[in-house]
Amino acid sequence: MSDLYNPNKKEPGGPAPADTTGAGPDAAPGLRAVEPLSSAPESPPAGDGGPAGRPPAQAATGAGEVPVSVPVPDAVQASDPERIPSGGPDADRVRIGLWGAPRAGKTTYLAALPIAAMQHERHHEGSWNISGMTQEANAFLGHGIDLLTRQRTFPQATMGVQGLAWSVQGPKEKGMLGFRARRPSFVLDIQDAAGEVFRHDNPQQAQLVGQLARSQGLIYLFDPLGDAQEGTESFTYLQSTLTQLAARVRDRDGLVDGRLPHHVSVCIAKFDHPDVFRPAVEAGWVTQDTEGAQLPHVPGEQSEKFFQWMCDDFRGSNARLVRDALHAYFDRRRISYYATSAIGFRLNPQQVFDYKDYVQPVEVDGTPHLRTSPVPINVLEPLIDLERRIHQDRSRERSRDRGRGGWRGVKRR
Template sequence: MAPEAGSGRSLPNIAMWGAPGSGKTTLLAALNIALLRQEGNWSIVGADAQSTSFLTEKTTALSRDKVFPPATQGLDNYNWFLVGQPERRRARWFRRSRMARALKIGINPLDPPGGAFGDKEGGGRASQQDLLRNLVHSRGILFLFDPIRENEDGDAFEYLYGVLAQLAEQVIAGSEVTDGRLPHYLAVCITKFDDFKVLETAKRLRLLTTDPEDPFGFPRVADEDAKELFQQLCRVSASGNADMVLNAIGRFFREDRIRYFVTSSIGFYVGPRNKLFDMDDYQNLVPTVSKPADGQPVSDTRYNTEIRIRGEVRPINVMEPMLWLGQRISVP
């Protein structure tokens, strides 16, 4: 666990983990937006000036500039805290009610340096030992599974198993653990729910539902159904190894400490007039084309296409996995 500055105490720590480019930076910015949009009392704050500046910059890029923050190597150099005030404790008739102590949970995104845990060559600032040390001392893990990347690259198992094997070696082999499972809580986030392929898969499986309190009527997949969607998405892996991702999770973690979430960092598009979800017009990503500057030669490759966010950013189920982890690993 991470030490609390100036107190000598250890704070519970959540490690964000996933393949390079799986969206850790975007999810952090989306988490900040989601917390600011809801009426609760949780917030994400930087542990130092560098981390605060990073979070501010990425949140602005996502919400105002409507662009995705670039994938960032060396995220282990930044640290944040999830801070919240639990509900007021009820007092008996002869005692005064008192406010529960605020909770503070460390958040540390882990970026495997260029394939450090896979078969690919690469390097980075952080060593395998540094990344493993953080996982060993964390009590909760938020694992990002990108179904679109898996469909195209098929490397989720490559980045998952190498880490789990070494983590189990350090945590299980030399401890008094008797069930052969890691003691961590694990939140598995199936990302990019707003993508056509993911949403249509959920629709075909009849897993879509809506929250009656959602003013936009966004579709969702209930947490208890998220694992079924995960299983189906694993079947279209480019490598055919994604089924081993699910099996490895079940072998290394305790069943009652695993929960699956279907998430979107940007949410769906809603029109400016009716402000409601429309199944015929929900894509919140659009390609944009930039023309060459004056004086530049004209050719077939003169236009650059990039993906931009079309409407407002309204994250779906991004806050919930982090709060689920925080509430289970925290000791007020």
């Protein structure tokens, strides 16, 4: 029998055997031949001038010999690995958009939010806590708390559009009619944007409108003081965004009875400022607690009328346009109102409100500073209310879906 043809056997005067290692002249650089696990490397003969006794980087490469790769040290400094954000499926996430004109206090509101959560049990039943879903979000929380409590100064205004994801944990609630008791635990996505982004000619407005369109709830900060100034008047930064937002939601068939489906918390900001607080007291809108810190507030059942008074009597025509626009684009039953202050009132050494001396910020070398640690007013409450209403909407929707599924699932006899 003749010998079988071996394609890897070099015949005298014939072509070189085919390179099956992938390390031939056309192979990608840096690739090494994979050797069988059962074979051991052969030691080169002593004194043959081969790579034995030389560093790998200086080894000569003979014919058919594969170069040895030199390990490259990792240039990245060691650090704790960051895990991907967790918090349940996307259906459990609550997206809240924060809205307001420049200098309305949006960034200060967000910085005060974890402080309000920590102080919640002081004035109400149950405790809340907020933590970041990412290192960036935790850094924002920590920096904001440090500014307001230790340094007692205000955070800088937001530049552009910033997205933050926070984990929010609340106390167990009592069951309401038609709803079982539950413990609020959700991921909050907040889009914080500079007030200038809400202008029609800002190039980032389209990005902001898309984020607002994906939100289920909106916190709108109405600044009664800035509204009196042409550069920060609220209607300028409201109408253009509302028009584009309605068009975006309409195009995806998301309008409900011709209006936007969002729940809205309207926060009348800077309630602590004397130019807002004193007229509200004189008009009879403010009630003062008789226990604890004896803090003043606008009763919840009067909050909508307080906003109406702000628009009709206190601020004027521009504010009335803000109110009319909100009522035109949103279902009035989905809007709630709050007299809000991110820093609260100055309390006396006994931690009691004193109408003779309640102003919190003072000027130090041209920079406003807080006289005492902040006691936020109606900062967490609008958020709690938004989440509860969104949760109830989802529960009703799931109940309707189960009802429709159960009806379709019944077999006829």
